[in-house]
Amino acid sequence: MNSDKLRPLWVALISVLLGLIAGGILMAFTGNNPVEGYIYLFKGGLMSIERIGNTLATATALILTGLSVAFAFRTGLFNIGASGQMLMGGLCATALGLSLNLPKPVLLPIVLLAAIIGGGLWGLIPGLLKARFNVHEVVATIMMNWIAFWTVNYAVPSFFKGEYLETESRNIGVNASLRVEWLTKLFNGSYINLGIFLAILSIIVIAIILNRTVLGFQLKAVGFNKDSAKYAGMNVNRNIVLSMVIAGSLSGLAGATFYLGYASNIQIGVLPSQGFDGIAVALLGANSPYGALATAIFFGILHSGKGFMNAMTSIPPEIGDTIIAIIIYFAATSLLIHKFLDKIKAFIKGARKK
Amino acid sequence: MDYVIEMVNIRKEFPGIVANDDISINLRKGEVLALLGENGAGKSTLMSILFGLYTPDRGLIKVNGSVVNITNPNDASDLGIGMVHQHFKLVHNFTITENIILGMEPKGIKIDLTDARERIVELSKKYNLNVDPDAKIENVSVGMQQRVEILKMLYRNAEILIFDEPTAVLTPQEILELMKIMRNLIDEGKSIILITHKLKEIKQVADRCTVIRRGKVIDTVDVKTSSLEIMAEKMVGRKVTFSVEKGDGIPGNEILEISNLNVYNNRKVLGVKDFSLKIRSGEIVGIAGVDGNGQTELIEAITGLRDIHSGSIILNGQDISRLSIKERSNRGISHIPEDRHKHGLVLDYSLEENLILEQVESKKFSKNGFINKISMRDHANKIISDFDVRSGMGPLTIVRSMSGGNQQKAIVGREIFQNPDLLIAVQPTRGLDVGSIEYIHKRLVEQRDSGKAVLLVSLELDEILDLSDRIAVINSGELIGVVDGDKTNENEIGLMMAGISKGDKN
Ligand SMILES: Nc1ncnc2c1ncn2[C@@H]1O[C@H](COP(=O)(O)OP(=O)(O)OP(=O)(O)O)[C@@H](O)[C@H]1O
Numbered sequence: 038m039n040s041d042k043l044r045p046l047w048v049a050l051i052s053v054l055l056g057l058i059a060g061g062i063l064m065a066f067t068g069n070n071p072v073e074g075y076i077y078l079f080k081g082g083l084m085s086i087e088r089i090g091n092t093l094a095t096a097t098a099l100i101l102t103g104l105s106v107a108f109a110f111r112t113g114l115f116n117i118g119a120s121g122q123m124l125m126g127g128l129c130a131t132a133l134g135l136s137l138n139l140p141k142p143v144l145l146p147i148v149l150l151a152a153i154i155g156g157g158l159w160g161l162i163p164g165l166l167k168a169r170f171n172v173h174e175v176v177a178t179i180m181m182n183w184i185a186f187w188t189v190n191y192a193v194p195s196f197f198k199g200e201y202l203e204t205e206s207r208n209i210g211v212n213a214s215l216r217v218e219w220l221t222k223l224f225n226g227s228y229i230n231l232g233i234f235l236a237i238l239s240i241i242v243i244a245i246i247l248n249r250t251v252l253g254f255q256l257k258a259v260g261f262n263k264d265s266a267k268y269a270g271m272n273v274n275r276n277i278v279l280s281m282v283i284a285g286s287l288s289g290l291a292g293a294t295f296y297l298g299y300a301s302n303i304q305i306g307v308l309p310s311q312g313f314d315g316i317a318v319a320l321l322g323a324n325s326p327y328g329a330l331a332t333a334i335f336f337g338i339l340h341s342g343k344g345f346m347n348a349m350t351s352i353p354p355e356i357g358d359t360i361i362a363i364i365i366y367f368a369a370t371s372l373l374i375h376k377f378l379d380k381i382k383a384f385i386k387g388a389r390k391k
Numbered sequence: 392m393d394y395v396i397e398m399v400n401i402r403k404e405f406p407g408i409v410a411n412d413d414i415s416i417n418l419r420k421g422e423v424l425a426l427l428g429e430n431g432a433g434k435s436t437l438m439s440i441l442f443g444l445y446t447p448d449r450g451l452i453k454v455n456g457s458v459v460n461i462t463n464p465n466d467a468s469d470l471g472i473g474m475v476h477q478h479f480k481l482v483h484n485f486t487i488t489e490n491i492i493l494g495m496e497p498k499g500i501k502i503d504l505t506d507a508r509e510r511i512v513e514l515s516k517k518y519n520l521n522v523d524p525d526a527k528i529e530n531v532s533v534g535m536q537q538r539v540e541i542l543k544m545l546y547r548n549a550e551i552l553i554f555d556e557p558t559a560v561l562t563p564q565e566i567l568e569l570m571k572i573m574r575n576l577i578d579e580g581k582s583i584i585l586i587t588h589k590l591k592e593i594k595q596v597a598d599r600c601t602v603i604r605r606g607k608v609i610d611t612v613d614v615k616t617s618s619l620e621i622m623a624e625k626m627v628g629r630k631v632t633f634s635v636e637k638g639d640g641i642p643g644n645e646i647l648e649i650s651n652l653n654v655y656n657n658r659k660v661l662g663v664k665d666f667s668l669k670i671r672s673g674e675i676v677g678i679a680g681v682d683g684n685g686q687t688e689l690i691e692a693i694t695g696l697r698d699i700h701s702g703s704i705i706l707n708g709q710d711i712s713r714l715s716i717k718e719r720s721n722r723g724i725s726h727i728p729e730d731r732h733k734h735g736l737v738l739d740y741s742l743e744e745n746l747i748l749e750q751v752e753s754k755k756f757s758k759n760g761f762i763n764k765i766s767m768r769d770h771a772n773k774i775i776s777d778f779d780v781r782s783g784m785g786p787l788t789i790v791r792s793m794s795g796g797n798q799q800k801a802i803v804g805r806e807i808f809q810n811p812d813l814l815i816a817v818q819p820t821r822g823l824d825v826g827s828i829e830y831i832h833k834r835l836v837e838q839r840d841s842g843k844a845v846l847l848v849s850l851e852l853d854e855i856l857d858l859s860d861r862i863a864v865i866n867s868g869e870l871i872g873v874v875d876g877d878k879t880n881e882n883e884i885g886l887m888m889a890g891i892s893k894g895d896k897n
């Protein structure tokens with residue numbers, strides 16, 4: 038029982054280990070010492086208080102998109118649209134941040150709310166399409182990604198054009214930024230920002246919703262078995278829409294932490310990669326909120342350490358991404374790991390009997 | 392004596408429970424061996440081991456005298472062992488031929504089905520299976536689907552055939568056919584292991600019967616020389632009464648009144664036609680009919696799972712025909728559904744979660760949107776002990792891992808515990824052992840005696856006749872007539888089920 042509950046954790050850890058081993062082999066192939074490579078990789082992510090701050094800042098958006106995908110998945114929905122939801126959240130927040138001239142304590146809640154609404158709307162539409170017309174959410178959310186992409190491409194140059202560049206917005210003011218002086222100082226000038234607290238708070242709230250509330254109970258029931266949810270008197274369509282809205286809001290919030298925290302403006306022509314990495318975060322984190330938190334921070338270390346590794350050795354920074362990709366690959370094919378664990382379990386059981 | 396199968400000292404443990412505790416069984420060539428045992432006794436587990444779905448913790452399996460190692464269903468298949476699962480494993484938009492050859496398609500770029508089709512026709516003829524090789528699964532009856540599963544085994548040259556509760560999903564007519572098919576199979580030299588809870592069927596086709604209780608073999612008896620009572624007693628461990636003890640009911644107010652109801656079925660034609668029926672408190676009204684004559688549509692219309700076309704459904708004086716499922720449940724309807732896996736349960740939820748599925752929003756189980764885990768646990772423990780729901784981890788058991796019969800007992804307990812005005816029970820004892828059937832019947836009568844209205848739908852005429860105060864017979868969606876339960880018999884009901892009118896229309 039207990040060992041079964043911890044199963045996803047083992048699968049994740051073994052995936053990570055296999056990914057690291059594979060990455061080490063690649064480093065050796067490029068003529069480098071893997072041990073040295075890894076020391077620099079982790080040093081790059083954790084060596085100083087500033088670097089830890091940067092790692093957390095890198096992880097912030099990933100935590101939220103990972104949470105968004107995991108939450109949707111737990112309720113039976115596959116949210117491929119985290120990227121577009123994040124972009125729309127970022128656009129709405131940036132738009133208000135640039136347009137309103139208010140003191141920080143007033144403006145921050147407003148821009149955050151805007152991000153949540155923007156992302157939520159981008160989840161609402163696929164949710165409605167699924168509930169009303171049975172359009173598969175994978176198709177609808179991918180479509181919404183591109184609509185967000187083109188909306189930003191149009192809106193930013195038209196209304197929020199930067200001083201020098203057509204391709205990005207003006208920088209937001211201090212009052213709309215999630216960076217705060219005490220936190221920046223605390224982490225020795227890192228670009229860590231209030232987003233990390235929002236992310237952790239979201240993790241806790243979503244974990245509570247999923248595990249303790251009537252709402253979570255019903256959303257998960259719909260995800261597992263629509264027919265029995267309907268039989269039990271639950272409103273299946275409302276729950277599908279609600280799940281997508283919540284998932285979208287979380288990604289929207291990720292947008293705020295990224296464009297108003299990690300960065301200070303929004304660019305056109307990119308769908309943020311965090312949206313897609315969120316799928317990996319959810320997968321490796323076994324769709325549990327805390328799993329997503331741990332995974333996102335781990336990915337944050339790899340992301341922010343790879344530059345340092347590259348500077349100190351001749352290992353290309355792409356190795357960092359490759360390691361992530363390999364880990365995801367192992368997590369996705371976790372069936373093999375499951376079989377391996379079954380064998381071990383049977384072996385231990387057999388040994389105990391004798 | 393030649394044994395085709397010997398399972399020796401098999402042990403299989405699941406978390407919290409020993410499903411098979413040193414079980415030994417053997418199967419002779421050309422016989423039908425019945426496995427009889429309470430719900431959760433470990434029958435399906437044992438057969439899953441033989442078929443390679445589980446590996447035993449201990450023990451060995453011999454086929455034709457030599458020890459074999461079966462680690463997956465392909466091994467079993469190679470050894471000539473085939474299994475028909477309780478839930479069929481067919482692809483619905485494939486034809487029967489395609490389904491049968493699935494997994495062993497002829498090699499080559501273009502799959503040539505003519506040879507396969509020919510062989511299927513041949514086999515079908517030889518064993519009187521009567522299947523149309525070109526029909527799609529979605530268009531054929533449950534009975535035919537089962538025959539497809541049988542053909543699938545035969546096509547793979549199975550010599551040993553395992554049937555896990557094959558008759559639970561069949562109509563009485565289909566059961567008779569299946570019994571004939573089994574005898575044909577035996578005549579052709581096959582050997583069969585049959586799991587069933589229906590003692591009559593064991594009497595009809597089996598040669599020997601191995602009785603299992605709580606994971607242990609109690610005895611193996613010769614069917615010819617043992618009475619039903621003795622087999623039942625060995626299985627349950629106490630005497631079982633086969634008749635339902637029931638005094639006269641005292642019908643009171645009208646609880647449900649259905650008038651001129653018309654409901655469309657999935658094929659977009661009227662499945663229920665101009666149907667009217669009244670049910671009073673303190674009575675059990677049974678709906679008798681051949682499967683597929685509108686029972687499902689009628690029940691779905693009453694519970695709100697299906698929209699009605701016209702007519703009215705009055706519960707306690709108020710029209711509920713346009714209300715949501717939730718509303719109807721709040722006003723006192725509870726429903727033991729026909730298909731426990733599709734409707735009754737969230738298989739990936741724990742038992743305690745399933746037991747509050749419909750009531751999670753109520754004050755009893757939640758406050759300010761938070762689930763009250765203590766009262767959820769209490770509720771589960773009450774139902775578990777009251778209805779003897781057996782499982783490995785009690786309230787925390789994931790329902791998917793429970794035995795079929797115990798899943799059913801959990802649902803029945805949940806619905807009765809809702810204390811409804813109208814209890815709709817569709818096939819309430821499907822898949823239950825005789826001891827549990829006796830108990831559930833008692834509880835249904837008790838519901839009646841405490842002034843509830845009970846609407847019972849069952850394909851088993853015995854169950855309808857034993858329990859019902861009044862019997863409404865349905866044919867092609869129309870009410871043929873209503874007769875008093877104690878003034879009728881199997882023959883009369885049978886005629887009415889065939890559409891011959893009798894009794895008064897209310
Ligand atoms: N995969 C599993 N995981 C955990 N427990 C299981 C699993 N499969 C079966 N069990 C438990 O093992 C016991 C035996 O189950 P099994 O399905 O073999 O019973 P059965 O005799 O077929 O009963 P029924 O007549 O109700 O179908 C049950 O208590 C069940 O809860």
Ligand SMILES: [Mg+2]
Nearest residue numbers: 434435794795
């Ligand atoms: Mg079983």
